[in-house]
Amino acid sequence: MFEFFRNLDRRWIFLMMFLCVAVPIFVIGKYKTTFPEKPLVLATNVFNEIDNLPDGSKVLLAFDYDPGSEGELGPMATAFTLHCIKKHHKMYFIALWPLGRQMIDNAVNRIIKADFPHLRYGEDYVNLGFKAGNEGVIKVIVTDLRKLYTTDSRGTATDEIPMMQGIENIQQMDLVINVSAGYPGTKEWVQYAVTPFPDRIRLVAGCTGVQAPLLYPYIPQQLPGLLAAIKGASEYESLVMAKYGGENISGKYLEAQRRMGPQLVAHLLMIFLIIAGNVIYFVERRRGVRQ
Amino acid sequence: MHNPIRWMGRWSVAPALVLLAALAIGGPCQPAWSQDPQPTAEPTTQEPTAEAPGEPAQASAPEEAAALPEEAGTEATADAASGRSESMQWVDEHIFDLDRGWLLLVVLIFCGSVVFWIAHARSGRPVKVRKIAGLEAVDEAVGRATEMGRSVLYIPGIQDINEIQTIASMTVLARVSRTAAEYDAKVEVPTSRSLVMTTARETVQAAYLSAGRPDAYNQDLIYYVTDEQFGYVAYLQGLMVREKPAACFYMGAFYAESLILAETGNSIGAIQVAGTAMPAQLPFFVAACDYTLIGEEFFAASAYLSGSPEELGSLKGQDMGKMIVGGLLILGVILTTLASATGSEVLQHFVDFLTQNVLT
Amino acid sequence: MKRTAPLLIASIAGFVMIVAYFIPKTQTWGEDVSVWFDILAAIAFILGGGNLLRVQLKKISDRRPGWGYALITLIAFVVMLACGLLKIGSHPNEQYPAFAWSGTYNQTGTPFWWMYEYLIVPLQSTIFAMLAFYVASAAFRAFRAKNVEAILLLGTAFVILLGRTAAGVFLTDFIPSDVLIENPTFLQHLVSTLRLENLTVFLMDIFNTAGNRAIMIGIALGTASVSLKILLGVDRSYLGSGED
Numbered sequence: 060m061f062e063f064f065r066n067l068d069r070r071w072i073f074l075m076m077f078l079c080v081a082v083p084i085f086v087i088g089k090y091k092t093t094f095p096e097k098p099l100v101l102a103t104n105v106f107n108e109i110d111n112l113p114d115g116s117k118v119l120l121a122f123d124y125d126p127g128s129e130g131e132l133g134p135m136a137t138a139f140t141l142h143c144i145k146k147h148h149k150m151y152f153i154a155l156w157p158l159g160r161q162m163i164d165n166a167v168n169r170i171i172k173a174d175f176p177h178l179r180y181g182e183d184y185v186n187l188g189f190k191a192g193n194e195g196v197i198k199v200i201v202t203d204l205r206k207l208y209t210t211d212s213r214g215t216a217t218d219e220i221p222m223m224q225g226i227e228n229i230q231q232m233d234l235v236i237n238v239s240a241g242y243p244g245t246k247e248w249v250q251y252a253v254t255p256f257p258d259r260i261r262l263v264a265g266c267t268g269v270q271a272p273l274l275y276p277y278i279p280q281q282l283p284g285l286l287a288a289i290k291g292a293s294e295y296e297s298l299v300m301a302k303y304g305g306e307n308i309s310g311k312y313l314e315a316q317r318r319m320g321p322q323l324v325a326h327l328l329m330i331f332l333i334i335a336g337n338v339i340y341f342v343e344r345r346r347g348v349r350q
Numbered sequence: 351m352h353n354p355i356r357w358m359g360r361w362s363v364a365p366a367l368v369l370l371a372a373l374a375i376g377g378p379c380q381p382a383w384s385q386d387p388q389p390t391a392e393p394t395t396q397e398p399t400a401e402a403p404g405e406p407a408q409a410s411a412p413e414e415a416a417a418l419p420e421e422a423g424t425e426a427t428a429d430a431a432s433g434r435s436e437s438m439q440w441v442d443e444h445i446f447d448l449d450r451g452w453l454l455l456v457v458l459i460f461c462g463s464v465v466f467w468i469a470h471a472r473s474g475r476p477v478k479v480r481k482i483a484g485l486e487a488v489d490e491a492v493g494r495a496t497e498m499g500r501s502v503l504y505i506p507g508i509q510d511i512n513e514i515q516t517i518a519s520m521t522v523l524a525r526v527s528r529t530a531a532e533y534d535a536k537v538e539v540p541t542s543r544s545l546v547m548t549t550a551r552e553t554v555q556a557a558y559l560s561a562g563r564p565d566a567y568n569q570d571l572i573y574y575v576t577d578e579q580f581g582y583v584a585y586l587q588g589l590m591v592r593e594k595p596a597a598c599f600y601m602g603a604f605y606a607e608s609l610i611l612a613e614t615g616n617s618i619g620a621i622q623v624a625g626t627a628m629p630a631q632l633p634f635f636v637a638a639c640d641y642t643l644i645g646e647e648f649f650a651a652s653a654y655l656s657g658s659p660e661e662l663g664s665l666k667g668q669d670m671g672k673m674i675v676g677g678l679l680i681l682g683v684i685l686t687t688l689a690s691a692t693g694s695e696v697l698q699h700f701v702d703f704l705t706q707n708v709l710t
Numbered sequence: 711m712k713r714t715a716p717l718l719i720a721s722i723a724g725f726v727m728i729v730a731y732f733i734p735k736t737q738t739w740g741e742d743v744s745v746w747f748d749i750l751a752a753i754a755f756i757l758g759g760g761n762l763l764r765v766q767l768k769k770i771s772d773r774r775p776g777w778g779y780a781l782i783t784l785i786a787f788v789v790m791l792a793c794g795l796l797k798i799g800s801h802p803n804e805q806y807p808a809f810a811w812s813g814t815y816n817q818t819g820t821p822f823w824w825m826y827e828y829l830i831v832p833l834q835s836t837i838f839a840m841l842a843f844y845v846a847s848a849a850f851r852a853f854r855a856k857n858v859e860a861i862l863l864l865g866t867a868f869v870i871l872l873g874r875t876a877a878g879v880f881l882t883d884f885i886p887s888d889v890l891i892e893n894p895t896f897l898q899h900l901v902s903t904l905r906l907e908n909l910t911v912f913l914m915d916i917f918n919t920a921g922n923r924a925i926m927i928g929i930a931l932g933t934a935s936v937s938l939k940i941l942l943g944v945d946r947s948y949l950g951s952g953e954d
Contacts, residue, residue: 069617069847076846094876099911126831127580127606127838157577158834161816161826168818191752195744202737213814214803241605242509269606269630275919276926290874323875325842330871332850333864340854443734450732457728460931464938512747514933517940521947544758545751549948556949573765574758580837592776606841613844616851627929629922637852645925649932652939652947660944668935675927 065339072332079328083320093316094323102294105263105284108234109142110302116233117226118148121248122166124240125158128267133165134315135265135292136238138299140166141312143236144175145303149222150184151232153208155196155243160189160212162238169311181220188212193243197251201260204228230259237264245274245282253281265292289318452708459674464667471663479662484623484641485654488522489529491597491621496533500596502526504539505586505611507602507626508579511545514649515627519602520553521652522625526599527554531561539572540589542582547574583607587614600624600639601648604631612638625651717943724941762787793822866913873910882906 087093098106112118120139124132143150152163163186171178178184187208190196199207204226210216217223229235235252239245245264252260262281266274268288278285286295292315300308310317442448471477495502504526506519523539530537537554541547551572558567575585587610590598598615600608601624608624608631615622616638624635625643635642643651646668653661682704689697723743730740762783769780792798799820800813816823855861872878888894888902903912939945 067850072847072850073843076843080842095879096876097879097907099907101911125579125834127834129831130835130839158830161831192744192748195741195748198744199741203741206741214812215805242603267606272914272918272922273630273926275915276923278915288874319876323877325846326871326875327877329846329849330868332846333853333867336850336853337855337864340856445733445735447732447734454732457934460934461938464935465942468944510751514936517948518936521945524947544754544761547761548754548757552949553947570765570768574761576762577755577758578834580834584833584837588776588779606838609844609848610837610840613848627932629925629929632925634848637848646928646932649929649936652936652945656947661939664935664939664944668931671931671935672928675931 061339061342064335065343075328075332076325079324080321083324087317087320091310093313094319096293096297096316096319098294098298101278101285101287102291102298103284104279105265105286105291105295106142106298108261108263108284109139109146109148109236112146112148112233114147116146116148117151117231118143119151119153119229119232119235120163121153121155121235121237121239122159122162123155123244124162124238125156126161128240129162130318131267131289132238132240132265132292133162134289134296134318135286136162136166137170137311137314138292138296139236139238139265140170142299142303144171144178145299148233151187151222151226152184153187154189155193155247156240157189157191160186163188163212174309181215182222185220185222186212187217194247194251197243197247200229201252201256202228202230230256233261235260235262237262239264239266239270241267241270244270245285246270246277249274249277249281257281265295289315289322293319460667460671463670463674464664467665467667467670468660468663471659471666474659477659477662477666479650479654479665482643482647482650482654484625484643484647485522485525485651487621487623487641488526488599491599491623492526492529492533492535494621495530495596496535498596500594501536501538502530502597502599503586503590503595503615503620504537504599505602506539506541506546506550507600507604508542508582508607509603510543511549513603515603516543516546516549518627518649518651519625520549521655522599522601523550524553524557525651525655527557528561531558531563531566534563534566537571538589538593538595540575540582540586541572542575542577542579544574547572579605579607583610586611590614590618590620594618595620598622600626600635601643602626604628604635609634609638615639713946713949716949717946721941721943724937759787759791790822790825793820793825798822866917869906869913870910873906878906878910 109118120136120143122136124136140150152166154160154163156162167184167186171184180186188211190207192199192207196207205217208217211220225231229252235248237245237248239248245262245266248262248264253262257280261283263284264274264282265286266288268290271285271287271291274282274285286292296313296315300312304312438448467477492502504523506523507513507516509516511517527537529535539547539550539554541550551569554572555564555567555569558564575582586607589595590611591614595618598611598620600611600615600622604611604626605628608626608628612622612624612635622639623641623643624639625648626632626635627645627648629645632642632644636644650665650668653665682701685697685704686701688694689701723746726736726743727740730736730738730743766780766784766787770777770784774780794815797811797813797815797820799822800811800815800817802809803812803814806812816826849867853860853864853867855864872881882905885905886898886901887905887908888898891898894902902908936945940948
């Protein structure tokens with residue numbers, strides 16, 4: 060057994076990880092159960108930032124991620140969209156990632172068109188689409204949105220869109236929500252939007268787990284709330300569902316909480332592997348000393 | 351040839367520093383305690399209060415901003431709150447953003463320090479730099495690839511050439527290519543941005559030229575793959591597994607792909623050297639690579655590898671900047687602690703001034 | 711001249727960006743410089759595409775090892791490009807029904823949309839998901855309690871791994887929480903912090919933030935220093951070599 064672990068082929072580890080993720084997905088999918096979630100401060104702050112805005116406020120949703128990180132960020136994008144809908148906020152979608160546009164389309168098709176067909180494009184929500192230029196786009200739209208966004212993603216002139224009337228720059232937004240998978244993302248929104256205009260631009264964000272440690276230094280002054288990875292999404296989702304979910308909640312609004320199951324088992328596997336690795340290390344060291 | 355940039359740097363920096371410092375000092379230097387404590391001057395950047403734990407620090411800000419009818423009104427209120435005269439307001443709108451005066455001062459002190467130490471090093475005084483293992487390992491890695499008859503894989507990150515890390519990566523690439531040219535090893539540079547490819551070609555060509563091997567330069571080894579992050583990663587993984595390069599360099603801006611690349615490199619037994627200023631990726635590189643240039647070490651590569659006194663002097667200037675930041679941090683901690691412990695209003699005002707004027 | 715012109719462009723553009731940050735009247739200059747770069751980057755896509763075609767075609771014609779992959783790359787590139795550029799399968803915009811190409815290239819149901827939805831999305835997700843496997847193998851190999859620092863690191867890893875899941879709440883549920891207490895005493899707060907989910911936040915918020923700030927300050931100073939050297943022409947290594 061010791062020799063097996065000492066010379067453990069990494070493919071065995073891959074197989075273990077596969078099983079640790081696949082089995083809980085199957086079980087949770089079959090029995091429709093989720094682990095209980097306890098929202099912590101940062102997720103509560105995000106929830107409050109959106110919830111405390113007066114109904115019908117203007118909210119900019121920047122979906123800066125792509126299919127690669129959809130598994131981690133998709134559920135929080137869903138929860139953000141649902142929360143804004145329930146608060147009757149005006150939603151302005153944009154993306155700084157080329158594939159972010161499709162992420163917006165997903166949110167629009169899966170949530171707005173599917174469950175809230177009464178919401179009207181151009182009056183309740185608008186998709187301004189993707190713009191190339193990374194942080195350069197942020198630098199421009201903080202002072203002049205129309206310089207870059209002359210049309211929406213469908214090619215309609217922004218002047219003809221009712222909810223774009225009077226919107227000159229994103230300082231006029233009541234809140235900016237960023238879903239970020241990397242660069243450009245939350246860090247750039249903090250640096251180029253919030254930092255130059257700290258009193259006029261409010262930002263909350265959701266990000267991948269690997270990014271979160273980089274963003275903690277910006278809390279709470281420049282970034283009052285942050286959802287870190289699927290755990291943060293799960294906490295926020297539980298808050299949104301507790302207030303607006305009602306009975307018979309659709310599975311797509313519980314995705315984050317459901318994904319906590321595979322995460323739990325995978326983390327336990329990691330702990331087991333680290334302990335196993337250290338046992339091997341100490342046994343080898345003792346044998347070495349004896350020899 | 352006389353370099354106009356150097357000339358410009360030498361003769362324009364000093365007066366510019368003086369002029370801008372004067373503007374910075376003359377700008378937002380109305381101390382908090384000298385302002386009229388009217389309700390309009392109420393700062394919107396409040397710290398979270400003990401009475402409302404978990405509440406957002408600036409919960410009331412959007413409502414306050416929304417309550418103001420016009421953007422101009424907001425500006426007027428801000429100016430009134432800062433107690434600026436009309437002439438200063440005019441300056442703020444047309445000449446210089448006074449709110450950024452302190453930032454400018456910090457920038458000037460830091461840049462001045464770097465420029466001073468560059469000039470100091472130019473005067474011929476020696477500057478000592480500690481050994482950086484990751485850069486010392488370049489020769490070892492390329493040498494090993496030569497011995498094994500395999501290639502060297504150089505990955506300059508996934509960002510474009512406007513990213514400073516990519517530029518720093520080009521410096522290391524120059525050294526790697528030069529060593530490879532001397533050892534007659536093959537360096538392959540797949541890039542995820544076409545502008546990086548163009549720059550890398552220039553860099554490698556110049557390195558081969560300076561090594562006296564222009565004939566050995568093959569531009570086809572430096573090529574564009576795709577802008578797509580994971581498409582690029584998939585290509586690199588395939589390349590590593592198929593061709594099994596003996597040495598892999600990961601220098602530049604990396605994101606989620608860092609561990610995928612480093613673990614794949616580890617699985618094929620390559621000697622791996624990484625360098626990045628992405629703090630989130632550093633642990634992955636440290637865990638999976640043989641050598642890692644951590645943050646500023648990576649930026650120091652240019653100075654370290656060139657050995658020119660000018661560049662080494664800039665490192666000294668950078669260290670001075672670090673000392674200033676460290677000193678200010680300690681001062682801030684002491685002042686805040688004292689203000690909190692003694693309840694002194696003067697100290698508290700000073701701390702508020704620092705946090706609400708200097709550090710915003 | 712070959713070196714001086716790029717140096718001058720870099721310097722002027724860099725100084726314009728700095729000045730634009732501080733002087734309101736020049737703010738648009740900075741934006742213009744950003745837009746110039748965007749234009750360059752957009753043109754560079756053509757350069758990249760051309761290079762991709764050349765390299766892959768050469769691989770195929772030389773029958774180099776792995777030329778089959780090059781063929782797949784080439785086919786995928788050409789098909790995706792054609793579907794996007796020619797808007798194959800796209801319906802005209804409702805506002806301009808007479809113009810065949812007035813629709814968007816990625817309408818639902820178009821071949822472009824189909825390839826994106828059923829090829830790019832799953833492929834990207836797959837590569838990203840592979841991180842889980844690599845993290846596990848790296849943890850098994852690299853996490854060793856070799857010294858005191860490494861032991862601290864291990865302990866922290868266990869706390870974070872457990873604290874980021876429901877296990878954290880379950881394992882330390884016996885520790886009283888101060889969330890429901892109106893004015894918790896320092897001791898109550900301290901005890902509550904020992905709950906794994908709170909300890910995770912504490913470690914991330916205090917120790918992790920402190921460490922990260924230190925690294926970020928170093929990086930920021932390094933970035934500023936390198937930028938300054940480039941603007942002043944001291945560092946020219948990115949242009950190939952240090953010599954004029």
